[in-house]
Amino acid sequence: MVSTSDFKTGLTIALDGQIYVILEFLHSKTARSGALVTTKLRNLRTGGIIEYTFKSGDKVEKAHIDRVSMQYLYANGDMHVFMNMETYEQIEIPAERIEYELNFLYEGLMVDINLYGEEIIGVNLPEKMVVEIKETVPGVKGDTKTNALKDAWLASGFLVKVPMFVDTGDKIIINTTTGEYVSRA
Known part of the structure; x- marks a missing residue:
């Protein structure tokens, strides 16, 4: 208490x-x-x-919340499989429980799983991650005075605003809490 x-x-x-x-x-x-x-x-x-x-x-x-470090393995239909690298125990989490986190998950990523007893509460991503831009609109030359941003999409379909100099294929650092661009990788 x-x-x-x-x-x-x-x-x-x-x-x-x-x-x-x-x-x-x-x-x-x-x-x-x-x-x-x-x-x-x-x-x-x-x-x-x-x-x-x-x-x-x-x-x-x-409420005592345990954090267990696990590796994201793969998607199995609507379920997503994570494995504890010490015990090799695997758990499945439904997609609707981790909708936002799915924008940043990729195979092999280490995340923290929050547990309340045996109940899975959520997934904690690293605060900053390096991601690749899969598609972006062309930048307008000379538009640097206003700190202009343009739309860019990650492989997951997640939309992020990036500076004009970022192109398709570039790797950037993104804040997973806010979903915002931080810097080039």
């Missing part, structure tokens, strides 16, 4: 049968009522964000 006075950003808690991570929290005190802790929580199962207010001193169950 963890008290509201011990809340911090990134803490995982179990509340009403769901698992949440604390995105923001604010301790406040009014003259009439006792102190309150207003939080913004992300549901780790659905990805939804809610606001929840606790009374100061309330205790909630801490």
Whole structure:
């Protein structure tokens, strides 16, 4: 159990049968009522964000999330197979659980799988990855004054905005959290 006075950003808690991570929290005190802790929580199962207010001193169950390093192997229909490189145990995750992450997954990539007990909560990609541009629109010469960006597509079909000098076949570094261009590789 963890008290509201011990809340911090990134803490995982179990509340009403769901698992949440604390995105923001604010301790406040009014003259009439006792102190309150207003939080913004992300549901780790659905990805939804809610606001929840606790009374100061309330205790909630801490959710212990394990991270296991695994290698992405292949897609098997709608399921995606990952293998623990130490135990050689394989798990399958449905495509709808990792839709965004599929834009960056490729065979052999090492990722962290988040587990709550035996339940698979999600996949953590490396924060920055080197990817290849499969297709891009031609840049307009001389348009460098405005820091102009153009559309580029990865092999997965993911659209990213890149500077005018990036061409088809170039390797770039992309931030997987935001899906934005960082630099050339």
